Amino acid sequence: MDFKIEKASFLNGLYFAQGIADRKSTMPILANVLLRTDGPERIIVAATDLNITVTTEIPCEVSGEGGLTVGAKHLHDIVKSLPGDRLRLKRGDNNYAEISAGKVNYKVVGLADRDFPRLPNHREVTYHKMDPGVLRDLITKTFFSISTDETRYHLNGVLFECDGAGEAAFGRMVSTDGHRLSKCERPLAGAPRLLPGVLIPRKGLMELRRALENADGLVELGYNQGHVFLRSRNTALSVKLNDAQFPPYEQVVPRTHERTVIANRALLLESLKRLVLVASDKTYGVKLGLTKGSLRLESENPDLGHASEELDVEYDGKAMSIGFNARYVIDLLNEIDSNDVRIELNGELDPGVIRPVDENARPGNNYLGVVMPMRL
Numbered sequence: 493m494d495f496k497i498e499k500a501s502f503l504n505g506l507y508f509a510q511g512i513a514d515r516k517s518t519m520p521i522l523a524n525v526l527l528r529t530d531g532p533e534r535i536i537v538a539a540t541d542l543n544i545t546v547t548t549e550i551p552c553e554v555s556g557e558g559g560l561t562v563g564a565k566h567l568h569d570i571v572k573s574l575p576g577d578r579l580r581l582k583r584g585d586n587n588y589a590e591i592s593a594g595k596v597n598y599k600v601v602g603l604a605d606r607d608f609p610r611l612p613n614h615r616e617v618t619y620h621k622m623d624p625g626v627l628r629d630l631i632t633k634t635f636f637s638i639s640t641d642e643t644r645y646h647l648n649g650v651l652f653e654c655d656g657a658g659e660a661a662f663g664r665m666v667s668t669d670g671h672r673l674s675k676c677e678r679p680l681a682g683a684p685r686l687l688p689g690v691l692i693p694r695k696g697l698m699e700l701r702r703a704l705e706n707a708d709g710l711v712e713l714g715y716n717q718g719h720v721f722l723r724s725r726n727t728a729l730s731v732k733l734n735d736a737q738f739p740p741y742e743q744v745v746p747r748t749h750e751r752t753v754i755a756n757r758a759l760l761l762e763s764l765k766r767l768v769l770v771a772s773d774k775t776y777g778v779k780l781g782l783t784k785g786s787l788r789l790e791s792e793n794p795d796l797g798h799a800s801e802e803l804d805v806e807y808d809g810k811a812m813s814i815g816f817n818a819r820y821v822i823d824l825l826n827e828i829d830s831n832d833v834r835i836e837l838n839g840e841l842d843p844g845v846i847r848p849v850d851e852n853a854r855p856g857n858n859y860l861g862v863v864m865p866m867r868l
Contacts, residue, residue, distance in 0.1 A: 754807075
């Protein structure tokens with residue numbers, strides 16, 4: 493293997509690869525990036541942790557075919573430090589990578605490419621073009637409520653559903669950790685049909701969001717053999733899906749409610765941030781007391797003290813009080829874009845639903861969060 497390549501384009505491919513390569517794995521080769529020629533004018537730069545794979549195809553001048561694997565972070569740092577705009581890399585004896593630019597030369601330990609794990613073939617996938625901003629919004633608005641408990645495998649990701657209805661298609665993402673749930677639905681023209689849905693793991697979502705933030709123009713999304721694929725220009729990302737049954741989330745969302753509160757989102761968010769300062773550092777419990785036109789928030793910690801605040805709200809129902817984990821409500825309010833929120837309640841032991849007030853005016857845009865109550 494021997495090729496000459498533009499430093500900037502090579503660095504771009506190595507940037508994505510070193511983020512995926514698993515330096516903590518018991519398999520040393522997973523800390524490496526795969527470099528393999530693909531014809532006379534292109535190389536493939538790839539990395540995997542066996543669950544997430546990134547592949548970038550980069551134009552270059554190939555004078556010797558073949559492949560090699562080199563430590564991903566080490567190679568990235570070396571290439572970044574090189575002078576000039578172009579460099580040469582070739583495979584030497586005993587799988588050493590010989591790197592040169594100007595008068596600078598490196599000889600770096602590598603491993604044979606034949607020992608690198610087999611990669612999911614992104615070229616066999618049927619792709620659908622769509623707006624990266626919508627996909628990113630779906631992920632962001634549901635990511636915070638994914639369970640971090642590794643023993644609850646079926647909750648360690650986001651359920652992604654699409655109806656595949658062409659230009660009128662919608663995309664929906666749902667996540668829950670058992671104490672709260674978030675659900676976001678957006679128009680997603682061109683989305684593939686994914687019903688009853690696929691479960692994308694937490695780490696995979698982080699990499700998908702990172703790729704979407706760097707996307708230029710429309711992206712392509714596809715599904716094949718237990719993987720979801722995202723392709724943007726010359727880079728393809730594949731994520732192995734969780735093989736687990738996501739709970740029937742529609743049963744968690746209350747169908748009816750007896751009480752409705754309309755509150756200013758920013759004022760409620762700031763109030764909760766103040767009250768959580770003296771709440772229990774284990775439960776972050778805050779009590780919400782409702783009377784006509786008023787919402788009283790209280791928190792108490794025997795070791796710190798007591799705090800309370802009253803907010804003017806739209807409420808004309810019976811007086812009631814209910815406790816919530818303030819952190820859960822804060823996380824949800826941070827992802828709501830509207831000026832006002834609607835809080836839907838039943839009894840003091842029933843879950844509460846929080847949603848934007850103005851989203852009903854935009855058909856196909858639906859977002860809500862469900863928070864389980866606490867005894868305080």
